[in-house]
Amino acid sequence: MSAALPVVARGLVKRYGEIAAVDGVDLSVEPGDVFGYLGPNGAGKTSSLRMLLGLIRPTAGEALLFGRDPLRDGARALDGVAGFVEGPRFYPYLSGRRNLRLLADYDEPASRSRIDEVLETVELRDRAKDRVGGYSHGMRQRLGIAASLLRDPKLLLLDEPATGLDPAGMRDMRDLIRRLAQNGLTIMLSSHLLNEVEELCNRVAIIRKGRIIYQGGLHELMGQAAGGYQLRTPELERARTICLNQNGITEVALDGESLNFVADEDAVGALSIALGQARVPILKLAPHGDSLEDLFLQLTGGESSDHDREAVAS
Amino acid sequence: MTGVARIYRWEIAKLAAQKRTLLGLGGASIVPVIFVVVLQIQSGGPNDVPLGRYIRDSGLVTPFVVLLFMSIWGLPLIAALVAGDIVAAESHNGTLKTILTRSRDRGQVFVGKVLASFTYTTLVVFAMGLIGVAAGSIAWGFNPFTSLSGTRVSAGTGFALLLVSLAVYLVPLLAIASFGLFLSTTTRNSAGSVVGTLMWALLMQLIGVLPGTETIRPYLLGTQFDAWHGLLRTPTDWSPIVRALWLSALYAGIPLAVAYLVFLRRDVAGD
Numbered sequence A: 001m002s003a004a005l006p007v008v009a010r011g012l013v014k015r016y017g018e019i020a021a022v023d024g025v026d027l028s029v030e031p032g033d034v035f036g037y038l039g040p041n042g043a044g045k046t047s048s049l050r051m052l053l054g055l056i057r058p059t060a061g062e063a064l065l066f067g068r069d070p071l072r073d074g075a076r077a078l079d080g081v082a083g084f085v086e087g088p089r090f091y092p093y094l095s096g097r098r099n100l101r102l103l104a105d106y107d108e109p110a111s112r113s114r115i116d117e118v119l120e121t122v123e124l125r126d127r128a129k130d131r132v133g134g135y136s137h138g139m140r141q142r143l144g145i146a147a148s149l150l151r152d153p154k155l156l157l158l159d160e161p162a163t164g165l166d167p168a169g170m171r172d173m174r175d176l177i178r179r180l181a182q183n184g185l186t187i188m189l190s191s192h193l194l195n196e197v198e199e200l201c202n203r204v205a206i207i208r209k210g211r212i213i214y215q216g217g218l219h220e221l222m223g224q225a226a227g228g229y230q231l232r233t234p235e236l237e238r239a240r241t242i243c244l245n246q247n248g249i250t251e252v253a254l255d256g257e258s259l260n261f262v263a264d265e266d267a268v269g270a271l272s273i274a275l276g277q278a279r280v281p282i283l284k285l286a287p288h289g290d291s292l293e294d295l296f297l298q299l300t301g302g303e304s305s306d307h308d309r310e311a312v313a314s
Numbered sequence B: 001m002t003g004v005a006r007i008y009r010w011e012i013a014k015l016a017a018q019k020r021t022l023l024g025l026g027g028a029s030i031v032p033v034i035f036v037v038v039l040q041i042q043s044g045g046p047n048d049v050p051l052g053r054y055i056r057d058s059g060l061v062t063p064f065v066v067l068l069f070m071s072i073w074g075l076p077l078i079a080a081l082v083a084g085d086i087v088a089a090e091s092h093n094g095t096l097k098t099i100l101t102r103s104r105d106r107g108q109v110f111v112g113k114v115l116a117s118f119t120y121t122t123l124v125v126f127a128m129g130l131i132g133v134a135a136g137s138i139a140w141g142f143n144p145f146t147s148l149s150g151t152r153v154s155a156g157t158g159f160a161l162l163l164v165s166l167a168v169y170l171v172p173l174l175a176i177a178s179f180g181l182f183l184s185t186t187t188r189n190s191a192g193s194v195v196g197t198l199m200w201a202l203l204m205q206l207i208g209v210l211p212g213t214e215t216i217r218p219y220l221l222g223t224q225f226d227a228w229h230g231l232l233r234t235p236t237d238w239s240p241i242v243r244a245l246w247l248s249a250l251y252a253g254i255p256l257a258v259a260y261l262v263f264l265r266r267d268v269a270g271d
Helices: A045-052 A070-078 A096-106 A109-121 A137-149 A167-182 A194-200 A218-225 A236-245 A265-277 A291-299 A306-313 B003-016 B019-041 B061-070 B074-083 B088-092 B095-100 B106-140 B155-187 B190-209 B222-232 B239-265
Strands: A007-016 A019-029 A034-038 A060-065 A081-084 A155-159 A186-191 A203-208 A211-217 A228-232 A250-255 A258-262 A284-287
Touching: A007 A045, A019 A045, A019 A203, A019 A211, A034 A045, A034 A194, A045 A060, A045 A155, A045 A186, A060 A070, A070 A081, A081 A137, A096 A109, A096 A137, A096 B003, A096 B095, A109 A137, A137 A155, A137 A167, A167 A186, A167 A194, A186 A194, A194 A218, A203 A218, A203 A291, A211 A218, A236 A250, A236 A258, A236 A265, A265 A284, B003 B106, B019 B061, B019 B074, B019 B106, B061 B074, B061 B106, B061 B155, B061 B222, B074 B106, B074 B155, B074 B190, B088 B095, B088 B155, B088 B190, B095 B106, B106 B155, B106 B239, B155 B190, B155 B222, B155 B239, B190 B222, B222 B239
Parallel strands: A034 A186, A034 A203, A081 A155, A155 A186
Antiparallel strands: A007 A019, A007 A060, A203 A211, A228 A258, A228 A284, A250 A258
């Protein structure tokens, strides 16, 4: 048997009274993954991460980090693991650096020597002397990453790391996560932002109402989502006839000035040749831009993410 | 340094950085000074309490008399201010999950918090006592005084008796702090825990003054705040002191044990 996987969850359940926040979740994260944990707000992402970190007790099932159970092994289960849920929290009356010193002492004091290095990594060295109470949201998120890196982890668990950041802050956060992944860290991050997951992750799990409804490679997921193509041509009727007679092209439908159909990439290639041979001009032949978004909405039953909900509420 | 020692050091640092700690310590320090200043301005005295008649004989009497006044709610409130807050505040502002996702077990974190809140409580009692002697001695001198059984006590012996009395007085106050820690852990609400702890302390005093409670009176926590009187008698009356020790251990041990078990198992999630 190979070494234990960074994250394994088996039949994880968390019930609050009648409500099951997490309802039988199975997950596995492989070494080197940047694993996206995707779902609408209230779907059970944060509760799952809390159980992984040993902050709350599962009602049933188990969560293992490198084969160790936080319930059974206590703090030792978090060896090589770091992260935060619901945004990192610090002592507002202490400076950024003192917060990190405190946390180093809650690990091994030797990790104090890494404080400058991790502050540098998240570009907070200039502000380390200031009280955290005066930090912006983005700076706190970055300090959260720094506090996690202080543990020199092999696995990073991040709960919506880019939420609430402005566009520049989001870009910086994604760059940082990408850099960390390139350095060999295994990262599991929850998100309700599809483009974030699409940009960063190689594998994803989609959770809805406490249950996993998809788990696997991002490309396979995109493959499921993909297949929807749009063809624009001035000769719609002739193109339609060709499409209907072409192998592997299905669900051909006229949509205003263009044709929509479903096909895999090989069939699309063959179609373009057929169109060319028939001297039908191609103005545009491309996959639907937001197919993953469509699939996500389809899989999650069209629930809006909390982002949208907030926008509606405010 | 072991893990608990490092946690303890940071718990003290956190307390030192918070206003409520300084408020409590400042309050305990200023009360004896105000007491002395008022008695300097006015001619009367606290004649209806033990030792009250001798208040102007020696500065050593000041802390004893102040202790009598402060045990009803003053010192329990000051102890509760920190003990009731020390777990609940971290629960509320989310830092509990920050420190519980490091390499220390929950048991160690809890022990660190208990020790820190006991340290603060100790500091408060001794600060009040020693500032009381200092203020009183400036006003009336560091003189011999008359003890509760009417014998003359030299200034040196009196000072030693004061230190032991403060230690004996501290014991039931630590039991109050333990109750504060229990509420702080179980309710996760700082204000509620502080008020609840004060209510508990007042209830223990109140039951003691009701008619018909004579038989249980020696076993109430409130009564233990008078145990140090035994030190100011000749010969020394050890029985209330011994009782205060084991009873306070019970009054402290039970809530602390429950709080410990709750802390080990509880869910740490947002409010």
